[in-house]
Amino acid sequence: MDFQLPDYNLRMMLPEIFLFLWSVVVIMFDVITRRKKGDAVGYLTLAGLLICGALLATTGYGRGFGRMFFNEPMALFFKIIFLGAAFMAVGSSFGLMREKIVNHRGEYYGLILMSTLGMMFLASSQELLSLWIGLELTTIPLFILAAFYKDDKLSVEAGIKYFVYGAFSSALLVYGISFLYGLSVTTEIVPMKMNLAAMFIHYGSLGVVPMIAVIIIVAGLGFKISLPPFHQWAPDVYEGSPTPIAAFLSVGSKAAGLVAFAKIMINGLWAFWGAEHAPNDWGYMVGIMACAAMILGNVVAIRQTNIKRMLAYSSIAQAGYIMIGMVAVNEWGLESVSFYIFAYMFANMGAFAVVAVVEDKTGSCQLGTYRGLAQSSPAVSASLAIFLLSLAGIPPLAGFLAKYKVFAAAVSMASYNDAYTWLYWVAGVGLITAVFSLYYYANVIKQMYFSGTVSPYRLKPGVPAATVIAIGLIGVILFGLYPEPILKFVTDIPSAAGVIPR
Amino acid sequence: MEFPILSSLIFVPLLGMGVVMLLPKESHKAIRWTSTIISLFPMFVSFWLTWDYFFNFSHSAAMAYVEGPFNWIPSLNIQYYLGVDGISVPMLFLTGLLSTISLIASFGITNRVKEYFAFFLLLEAGMMGVFVALDFFLFYVFWEIMLVPMYFLIGVWGGPRKEYAAIKFFLYTLFGSIFMLVSILILYFTSEPHTLNMMTLIETSPALSHTLQMVCFIFFFIAFAIKVPVWPFHTWLPDAHVEAPTAVSVILAGVLLKMGTYAMLRISWPMFPEALRTLSFWIALLGVIAIIYGALVSMAQKDLKKLVAYSSVSHMGYCMLALAAVSSVTAIAGCMFQMISHGLITGALFLLVGVIYDRAHTREIAAFGGLGAKLPVYSGIMVFFSMAALGLPGMSGFISEFMIFVGAFSALNKVLVGISVLGVVLGAAYMLRMVQRVFLGEFDIARWGGLKDINIRELVTVVPLMLLTLFVGIYPKPLSILLNATLEHLVTLMAR
Secondary structure (H helix, E strand, C coil): CCCCCCCCCHHHHHHHHHHHHHHHHHHHHHHHCCCCCHHHHHHHHHHHHHHHHHHHHHHCCEEECCCCEEECHHHHHHHHHHHHHHHHHHHCCHHHHHHCCCCCHHHHHHHHHHHHHHHHHHHHECEHHHHHHHHHHHHHHHHHHHCCCCCCHHHHHHHHHHHHHHHHHHHHHHHHHHHHHHHHCCCEHHHHHHHHHHHHHHHCCCCCHHHHHHHHHHHHHHHHHCCCCCCCHHHHHHHHCCHHHHHHHHHHHHHHHHHHHHHHHHHHHCCCCCHHHHHHCCHHHHHHHHHHHHHHHHHHHHCCCEHHHHHHHHHHHHHHHHHHHHHCCCCCHHHHHHHHHHHHHHHHHHHHHHHHHHHHHHCCCEHHHHCCHHHHCHHHHHHHHHHHHHHHCCCCCHHHHHHHHHHHHHHHHHHHCHHHCCHHHHHHHHHHHHHHHHHHHHHHHHHHHCCCCCCCCCCCCCHHHHHHHHHHHHHHHHHHHCCHHHHHHHHHHHHHCCCCCC | CCCCHHHHHHHHHHHHHHHHHHCCCCCHHHHHHHHHHHHHHHHHHHHHHHHHHHHHCCCCCCCEEEEEEEEEEHHHCEEEEEEECCCHHHHHHHHHHHHHHHHHHHHHCCCCHHHHHHHHHHHHHHHHHHHHECEHHHHHHHHHHCHHHHHHHHHHHCCCCHHHHHHHHHHHHHHHHHHHHHHHHHHHHHCCCCCCEHHHHHHHHHHCCHHHHHHHHHHHHHHHHHHCCCCCCCCHHHHHHHHCCHHHHHHHHHHHHHHHHHHHHHHHHHHCHHHHHHHHHHHHHHHHHHHHHHHHHHHCCCEHHHHHHHHHHHHHHHHHHHHHCCCCHHHHHHHHHHHHHHHHHHHHHHHHHHHHHHHHCCCEHHHCCCHHHHCHHHHHHHHHHHHHHHCCCCCHHHHHHHHHHHHHHHHCCHHHHHHHHHHHHHHHHHHHHHHHHHHCCCCCHHHHCCCCCCCHHHHHHHHHHHHHHHHHHHCCHHHHHHHHHHHHHHHHHHCC
16 A cells, blocks of 8 residues: 555645744744834734735635645635634734733734634644644633733633633543544544444444534533533633733634534534434534523623623623524524624624723723713714624624524524424524623613713724724624625535535 | 605615714704704605605505615515505604604704714614515614614613613513514515515415414514503503603604504504404403503603603504404504504694793693693693593594594494593593693792793794694595505405
8 A cells, every 4th residue: 555645735725824924923023123113013913914814815715735624615704704803803902012011012913823823724624633733723822812911810810711721621622532533433524424424324323422422522612612501711711811812712712613613513413314313413402502601691791890701791692692503504504603703703803992992091891981981982982882782783783684694594494394493492592682682782882871971081092993993893884784795605605514405 | 767765765864864973063053953954855755755645646555656676685585675655654754744843842952962963863764764664674674773873862861760761662672673583584484485575475474374373473563562562561661751852752652653553554464364363352452451551540640741651552552452453444544543643642742741841840740730821822732732632523633533433343342442432531531630730720920930931943843743633633534545545455455
């Protein structure tokens, strides 16, 4: 037997290779300029992300490294989201760099790029081990970033907490993967599904092992997506870490978890024993977790007085909505997941950008600081109000269309497939908790607008932060009114992901 | 291409909002006049529309001035589709008129003027949109988009408990809307080919299974009943009305409540005739409860604005009673008459309560007395509208209530209708008691000696409403001609 080298096709990995080199460039630039040129490092990072986006556009679809690396529509779409989230996180970090992190800017930006690289690699991998490595590359820089305020107790606590939880969940994930490997003798996702199906047909049953694997993997990924009962790290970590990092965690890292989930659970495991038994494999479990996320996230968020903690619970709830789309595995399902996270990126990154601007000015994230802000800084307040209304799902903003798509996915699956009638209840829980969510989003608006006093703080976001807020606004409003191009793009995702049409 | 009349009703106020936002914050006068002048456009367009519809289209039930359907979001089958018929034209008229009147009535706002007028124009755009949209998604967008400016208008410029009232209104209506959303999705996925076009769905939906019809009907009913509001979903209304600034109360009572009944007639009534017939007794019962309950609670009120607010619950109860009498064109026409007449009368009552509140800074009924001697013009107008509200013949309220009773008596349970007639007596009781205690009796010269009578600007706001109340009351024929073809078509749809 002669060993054949796979077709590397490195052109497919051009954006990733570039991003890796650029992160080194950013760190080196900071060192060479003796850490004097703070803003320049940031702009360099932004430029790198833009160039990477351009490279991504030229790469197109195709395979690399044999079958390990595959650029398909979902990978491409999520890479855009990762780059967008990184861009917005970097853009809202400039204020922080002036005040708080003066000595390690290069590392800060470099680590964000590294983490983005991990996400992008993960989105393309078609094989469980490289997927796991991508996930590790995503989270390890984030452990450091969460603890970046070295002298701040909360930040260090956030870092440690995130590290312990993250390491544990990665271990779980790799343990689950080992079960799957043991059953199917391959780590490639699509052959794995075929092997499992063949074994199922041959033996008539696979026993309890696949179930254990599924539970462990869901637990491992549940940490990344912050689905209850694996969500407890989120509020503390968001509160302690630098605000742009919290934003990046809530969008980028969550999206990475979702891609991994879609790849393993939908491409790899969904209905390998036939569509008629489908919800038995992981549908019920994830459906219940989604309900728990929506109820818990939305109810606990009401009681928060720190806006970052509130947004943390809101992001737990949003993960629940996204998982509705994931559970409704039909042609609407993955589309809705993709569109949801896309719309969520603009609204959530925008909201966090405003929070960062407020924090830079006032040094506080308490809701009370927002009192009367509408009169001293009308533009920033209006932006935050629009972001929050989009998160709450008020039309015609993009967040509404995202929720509409998710619920539509659930209702369509429930009305076509008798095994999925329980999705009506999941959708019902989602809709009712969506009403709860309005309460705490509106509470921030109330603080900003309804108070008679004028806030003493006049917010003047710098150019990068203002750009980030503007991008968020354009995204939320434009893709609410004219989502057609994105919807067209996401329609390719389910078929490429191997979802069986109904 | 023809001039897009209906779109202009939506987009001119929206554009106006943009213009107002560009004006400097301090120039209150410019902001007030700009927004009022902008709102004249949709008002005159809606007048012209009523005129033109009356002469050219009122003979048939077909949609007029149709725009679209244009593809808006093709991958979700969402269309931009507008059109009007006999039930939406009067609503547009009311919206156009009351919006301008409310803007004029808002000249007294001195705090954060720019935001106020910008939100008001956004509100107008949303309301116009609801009455012209023929695509479910579009309808839902307008239905929801309106909540945002309303939330701000109550929450920023409202009374002492404004924050509570604003969020209560927002949450209540949103809670209703999610039920509507589920129904919309069910209808979408059960139709073949999938569509959100209301006109198509009206044709196809009676073919659905009985259970599905009932579910959709009840879900739509919850959404719309919260807006009307039907007892027991009415509790947001007194809070919102009492805390809202005068002009916003006018819009709430005059237009927003009508959206609920309008949506029933436009959507759920013709779509699910079978479910409607099954449930018509219960709908009538809810209507009767609202009539009696609203009237009794009004009688107990110490606050003028609260009294008017609860009288709205009672008056909208007549609409529900009429809507339950599905087989009778007279009753449904009575419902439309009641919607219009309630918009005119209650709108005016809120304006008048605002007038006295601006001067006396209290709305407590017991604080006044004998105002008739000091404020003759104001008292005259107020008594006029109180009479209109209690259904004095010669005014629009009488016509509508009479039509409702005549129509409902033949179509519904006679005992139920008999009980509801008591509402008229109770209505007279609370209105007359209020008139007696506020305008007659001893005048407290030490306290109210300095009160000034109604001024020209305030007269401009109420006199058109007076004239229309009289016009509809004395010569209701044009309105009934305008409605007739559409309502007859509706009744045949509901008899399927």
